[in-house]
Amino acid sequence: MSTNNKIKVLCVDDSALIRSVMTEIINSQSDMTVVGTAADPLVARELIKATNPDVLTLDVEMPRMDGLEFLEKLMRLRPMPVLMVSSLTERGSEIALTALELGAVDFVTKPKLGVRDGLLNYTELITSKIRAAASARLLPSRRATAAKAAPGVAVPAAESLLRSPLLSTEKLIIIGASTGGTEAIRDVLQPLPSDCPAVLIAQHMPPGFTRSFAQRLDGLCRITVKEAEHGERVLPGYAYIAPGGFHLSLGRSGANYVAHLDQEPPVNRHRPSIDVLFDSVARHAGKNAIGVILTGMGRDGAEGLLRMRQAGAYTLAQDEASCVVFGMPREAIALGAAHEVAPLSEMSRRVLAHLRSFGERANRV
Structure with missing residues (x-):
């Protein structure tokens, strides 16, 4: 090539070590090449002009200018696909999630020990994320969208669908996502x-990030959002996120749904x-389930969504745009796994509409 x-x-x-190893990887x-390296955002700014890169890998904590500050300016003035390179710490996970909010495509964690060997072991992960970033659709960042909205405008809540209770211990909403999914x-x-x-x-x-992700969502949503725990009962009004490094599956205990966690080998390279x-x-x-597959690279979830549809579930897929x-x-x-293909802005409304129509049919029986 x-x-x-x-x-x-x-x-x-x-x-310098990270720059060297990333270059080697x-x-x-x-199908890829490093056109430049920079020790801080000010140098990076000049190299972007000189090299016109397709993808930027960006450390989250850097001298002279904070990585998030640089990202925010970059996405406003010269939008481009950015892959964050984050330390696996509580602060690192918070910064990585904020970076995604600002418009970064994805993030990858730095290994704690044996940096060079650790990063070389991450070759497949890093390069697959770079490929995904290169092909990613750049959407307006949430911060930019919020800045354009009128002050005090609430999140659209499909109000006409909230007039009667949806509470049900039998119905479930199941969501799968990858790149762009947070x-x-x-x-x-x-x-x-x-x-x-x-x-x-x-x-x-990855492990260490889903707890921060759940906590962030919990503060923004009407429902309670948490990391799933092994053996806990699955209840209405809650969202359960699979912890990084664990498979989440649904089980039964008598009449109740329960969450099951395990560390069986990755499936489709993911756990x-x-x-x-x-x-x-x-x-x-x-x-009794509604399945939703959202943005992401690869095919994880495609066959599972088909099996959900074949089992009688109602299924939706996010549209390309x-x-x-x-x-x-x-x-x-x-x-043929999806009954409906819907834009992200309509997904909640479509899910709630199906729940409402199902409830109305049940009440007529």
């Missing part, structure tokens, strides 16, 4: 009423895997 056809990557990190791939999940959960059926979520995310969650829902909930990466929804649609 000629240099002109390769993904051009600019690596920004204050660590990226240049080992036939903000997409937020868009789906925020309009949901406090009495909606239980929500189970598999989002591709949590969306297919694992969707398959368990097809077995234990069938027609609103996806950061259309991979997973596209695969699900190609399999």
